[in-house]
Amino acid sequence: MRSIHQRGPVRAQASLTPMIDVVFLLVVFFVAVSQLVDRDRIDMDLPSPSPSAAHQPEDGARAVVNVLPGPEGTSIGYQVDGLVFAADATGQAALVNHLQDRLEQSPDLFVNVRADRGTAWGWVAPVLGAARGAAAMAGQPMARVRLIVEPGAMQQ
């Protein structure tokens, strides 16, 4: 009984230091995750010619058009800047308008075309046509297109 009286009333205190530690770790974690996730890179099996004459992309503004793979070499649509356009005439017209807007904002824009190696050429060609059409509507003499491939063995 005597020892209890000597201790006195218990005061609960919250230590701020570990909380700050944890909060900072969470901030760093989410910064790291946002760096790792790239919405322009849809997971697909890109062509990988070997020996490859492809090169590293130049810096500059870009619009990445992902040809979303469908069953048996078809495509279910085209994804650009988080927007999905249907793989039909209406979707292609909307894609032309979107690329035209991007070209008017940045005239040096590159249109990067990402397509699965198994997708049929007939589903990829409309993207090149859309890039060409958008460049013409934006008053540019030519469309600057880049075909995206997996890095393979470089040619000697």
Next chain:
Amino acid sequence: MQGSNAGRTRMSSTRIGVNLASMIDVVFLLLIYFMVATDFRKGEDVFRLDLPDRGSGIHEAIYEQSEEPLIILVQDDPTAPDRCSVSIEGDWPPVNDPGALAEFLSRHRVGGTGEAVEAYFASDHPIIILAGSDTAWAHVVTAFNAVVRAGYDAVSLEVQP
């Protein structure tokens, strides 16, 4: 004397220790820093392709061309789905695969691997890769790669009607 001896004993029993917790904190922070700074994704390579506007004057564009374009036909190999067959339209010796195509084009390019008398094409000679709409994209890119490897830079892709 007794008191001073006791003090010496107390001092010598003091143990110097390293606080591991702070070191672990710093090591983890460094680890996270380098994880953030490193790009874990595999890089991607590109082929540059400039597509000129042909909307308004396709006939004029054809007449403006000083040289007849070389047309390369690409199609899936029916016997092996992972391979493609290529051929050159016109009176040219047959080339069966993209490697032979690259070798042929390089041999006949001005400044290429062949002899000067058989160098028929300049590096900016127009080349059209014509593929059927059901040809796999990988095969179109393989043919495109063969042409670029041979040193040509005026290449375009078209759908075979």
